[in-house]
Amino acid sequence: MRDGAAKSLTSNIRPLGQLEDSFIIATDAEGLLLIDQRGAHERILFDKYRRLEASRRPDSQSLLVPETFDLTPAQAAAFGEVSDELERLGFSLMRLSGRTVAVRAIPADLPATEARNLLSEILDTVDGEKRGRARESLRDEIAASLARRAALKLNTALTQEKMRWLIDHLLLTSSPTTCPHGHPIILRLTKRDIERGFHRA
Amino acid sequence: MRDGAAKSLTSNIRPLGQLEDSFIIATDAEGLLLIDQRGAHERILFDKYRRLEASRRPDSQSLLVPETFDLTPAQAAAFGEVSDELERLGFSLMRLSGRTVAVRAIPADLPATEARNLLSEILDTVDGEKRGRARESLRDEIAASLARRAALKLNTALTQEKMRWLIDHLLLTSSPTTCPHGHPIILRLTKRDIERGFHRA
Numbered sequence: 001m002r003d004g005a006a007k008s009l010t011s012n013i014r015p016l017g018q019l020e021d022s023f024i025i026a027t028d029a030e031g032l033l034l035i036d037q038r039g040a041h042e043r044i045l046f047d048k049y050r051r052l053e054a055s056r057r058p059d060s061q062s063l064l065v066p067e068t069f070d071l072t073p074a075q076a077a078a079f080g081e082v083s084d085e086l087e088r089l090g091f092s093l094m095r096l097s098g099r100t101v102a103v104r105a106i107p108a109d110l111p112a113t114e115a116r117n118l119l120s121e122i123l124d125t126v127d128g129e130k131r132g133r134a135r136e137s138l139r140d141e142i143a144a145s146l147a148r149r150a151a152l153k154l155n156t157a158l159t160q161e162k163m164r165w166l167i168d169h170l171l172l173t174s175s176p177t178t179c180p181h182g183h184p185i186i187l188r189l190t191k192r193d194i195e196r197g198f199h200r201a
Numbered sequence: 202m203r204d205g206a207a208k209s210l211t212s213n214i215r216p217l218g219q220l221e222d223s224f225i226i227a228t229d230a231e232g233l234l235l236i237d238q239r240g241a242h243e244r245i246l247f248d249k250y251r252r253l254e255a256s257r258r259p260d261s262q263s264l265l266v267p268e269t270f271d272l273t274p275a276q277a278a279a280f281g282e283v284s285d286e287l288e289r290l291g292f293s294l295m296r297l298s299g300r301t302v303a304v305r306a307i308p309a310d311l312p313a314t315e316a317r318n319l320l321s322e323i324l325d326t327v328d329g330e331k332r333g334r335a336r337e338s339l340r341d342e343i344a345a346s347l348a349r350r351a352a353l354k355l356n357t358a359l360t361q362e363k364m365r366w367l368i369d370h371l372l373l374t375s376s377p378t379t380c381p382h383g384h385p386i387i388l389r390l391t392k393r394d395i396e397r398g399f400h401r402a
Binding site: 019020183191 | 217218220221224226228232233235237240384385388390392395398399400401
């Protein structure tokens with residue numbers, strides 16, 4: 001079993017079903033593939049967020065009741081550094097008095113329940129050892145955090161159509177074989193691996 | 202990827218589809234399975250032929266026109282040693298003058314086109330180095346030859362029902378994980394193998 005090499009991926013991938021409601025089992029002309037459905041969705045979302053930032057046309061959902069939360073002093077110091085990036089991704093944020101922030105809108109894919117944790121996570125990241133690094137790497141990190149919070153969970157049953165959608169969109173991303181955190185998304189069992197397993201090669 | 206251990210096989214195996222029209226892709230509670238459809242069918246037929254021999258109620262198909270063929274001197278010498286066994290498996294054979302044999306019926310599962318090759322193969326085997334060995338091992342060998350000739354071929358598309366049938370009947374055999382020739386029938390990819398592949402374990 002090996003990581004799927006990008007060059008051998010074509011649109012002839014045919015999903016057969018899921019394992020543990022977490023991995024898509026598929027075949028193509030080369031053999032068998034296992035696709036981490038969560039990693040695939042993270043990659044799709046990550047690429048989308050990076051595009052959104054560039055296009056400056058974020059895709060938002062407004063919260064009926066704006067949510068407020070209190071930043072730690074360190075988070076408050078980091079806030080200025082990332083608020084622009086967050087707005088570009090679809091957040092609408094307002095600094096209130098003191099260290100309180102109101103969230104009026106969040107990116108369209110993000111479950112509202114994840115908004116608070118995501119903001120904390122991003123502000124803590126910026127506050128950490130990585131302050132002052134390149135803006136591009138900060139954007140990557142923010143997009144990766146957002147993708148992780150918004151991606152479908154493991155143990156989610158998928159219809160045939162949803163599996164098809166994930167595979168088709170994954171193949172259009174910048175890196176269909178690794179998730180934004182660097183883990184493999186696709187494992188491959190080639191025909192040769194299989195024949196060897198059956199003592200045929 | 203490892204050979205499927207018999208102890209972990211249960212009837213919860215769920216076929217999803219085929220790879221290369223040759224291997225059944227299935228899942229169970231332990232992970233993913235690949236089943237060599239030809240090996241599985243050989244194992245099912247082998248067990249059936251061994252039972253038939255014991256029951257002495259062969260399952261035959263009569264040939265509309267008996268087929269005759271001429272034995273080599275070595276095959277003719279071997280004929281007497283195996284004709285009883287062959288009759289028990291569903292052959293109806295008649296020794297004609299000289300070294301000619303007429304085949305009037307063959308085992309029910311055997312394609313008629315394979316009958317001639319099968320008889321030659323069995324007679325050649327007996328004639329070989331193995332003459333005079335235990336009767337049981339001769340019976341095993343004949344049943345294995347017959348199973349190989351009668352088993353479904355690779356590159357055969359199977360319906361969901363046929364996959365289900367193969368799996369259910371394979372699980373009832375004396376040795377669901379190895380074919381009569383000793384090759385593995387089932388390869389397993391455990392959940393742990395898969396998690397390790399995705400760098401999760």
